[in-house]
Amino acid sequence: MHLVVSVGVLASAFALPLKAQEPLPVSLGRGACRSIQNTQECAQAIEVRQLRRGAGRARRMGGVLQLRIDNGRWLPIPHDSTAEWPSWFQYLGYVRSINYYVLWQQHPEGNSIRLVNARNGKATSVDDMPIVSPDHKRFVTASLDLQAGFNPNRLTVWRLKSDTVVQEASFAADDWGPDSAAWLTTTSLRFARVAQSEDGSLRAVARDTVRFVHGKWRIGR
Numbered sequence: 033m034h035l036v037v038s039v040g041v042l043a044s045a046f047a048l049p050l051k052a053q054e055p056l057p058v059s060l061g062r063g064a065c066r067s068i069q070n071t072q073e074c075a076q077a078i079e080v081r082q083l084r085r086g087a088g089r090a091r092r093m094g095g096v097l098q099l100r101i102d103n104g105r106w107l108p109i110p111h112d113s114t115a116e117w118p119s120w121f122q123y124l125g126y127v128r129s130i131n132y133y134v135l136w137q138q139h140p141e142g143n144s145i146r147l148v149n150a151r152n153g154k155a156t157s158v159d160d161m162p163i164v165s166p167d168h169k170r171f172v173t174a175s176l177d178l179q180a181g182f183n184p185n186r187l188t189v190w191r192l193k194s195d196t197v198v199q200e201a202s203f204a205a206d207d208w209g210p211d212s213a214a215w216l217t218t219t220s221l222r223f224a225r226v227a228q229s230e231d232g233s234l235r236a237v238a239r240d241t242v243r244f245v246h247g248k249w250r251i252g253r
Contacts, residue, residue, distance in 0.1 A: 053087060055125030055134035057161055058143075071143055075122035075136035082125055090123045090133070097121055099133050099148055107153045109135065109146075121146060124161075129168045130192055134161065142182030145173070152195050159186055167218040168192070170200070172242075176209035178228045185209030187223060187242065189249050201242070201249035208237065219244035 058074045059065060064081050065074035079097075083090055091098050097109040112119045122136040124145075135146040137157060147162065148155045159175035170191050177183035187210040188202040203210075213223040220243040224236040242251050 053082065053085060053089060053126045055127060055161065056082065058136055072120065072138045075124070075138065078124055079122040082123055089126055097123055101153050102151050107148070109148070126150065127162060127164065129164050130162070130171065147197065149195055154196055156197050158190065159184055159188060163213055163215065165215050165218050169218070172213050172221055174210040174213040174223060176211050176226055178209050178226065178234060179232065187213065189242065203242070203251050211236065216241070
C-alpha cells in the first residue's frame with residue numbers, strides 16, 4: 033500500500049445536546065502526529081484522541097466506526113476494503129456549524145475526506161478538510177499534492193443545500209496547487225498559489241482570490 037506523506041443512561045443522553053468537537057487535520061509531525069510520518073497512522077492517532085473526547089458522538093464497536101445521528105441512531109461506517117478502489121475510515125471530528133462529521137478516507141494511493149450528514153447519515157467525499165464560510169452556507173476545500181501526485185491540486189467551492197452538498201465551482205492546475213485558503217466574506221475567499229521548485233521544494237508564488245460575481249465563481253487577483 034502506498035500512503036501519501038503531505039504538506040470529525042441513553043434516554044436521558046438523547047435529550048441532552050451534544051457538544052461540538054472540531055475536527056483535527058492530519059498534519060504529520062504536529063500535535064498527536066508529532067512523531068508520525070504516515071498519513072493513515074496519523075489519522076488513527078487522531079481518532080484515538082477524538083473518540084476519548086467525543087462527547088457521545090462517535091465510537092468504535094467491534095472494530096467498526098459508528099457515528100451518532102441526530103435521532104439517536106448509531107450509523108456504522110465500515111472500512112470498504114473489498115471495493116475496486118478501497119477506503120479505510122478514521123474519525124477526525126464534527127463541524128457543528130454545518131452539522132457534518134469529518135472522516136479521513138485513506139485509499140491505496142492518496143486520501144480524501146468523507147463528510148457525513150449528522151441529520152440523515154448521507155455521505156459525500158471531498159478533496160480536503162472543509163473550510164466553512166462565515167454564513168455557514170458554503171465551504172471550500174483546498175487540495176495540494178504537487179510532490180507525491182496522488183491527490184488533485186484543486187480548489188473547490190461547495191454549497192450546502194437541504195440535506196446534501198452541491199459543488200459550485202472547481203479550479204485545478206498542473207503547475208500549482210492551492211494552500212492557506214480563507215474566507216474574506218460570504219462570497220469571496222483568498223488562497224496562496226504554491227508551485228514546486230526545481231529542487232522539489234514547495235514555495236508560494238502568488239496570493240489570489242475567488243469571488244462570486246454575476247452568479248458565477250471567478251478566480252483572479
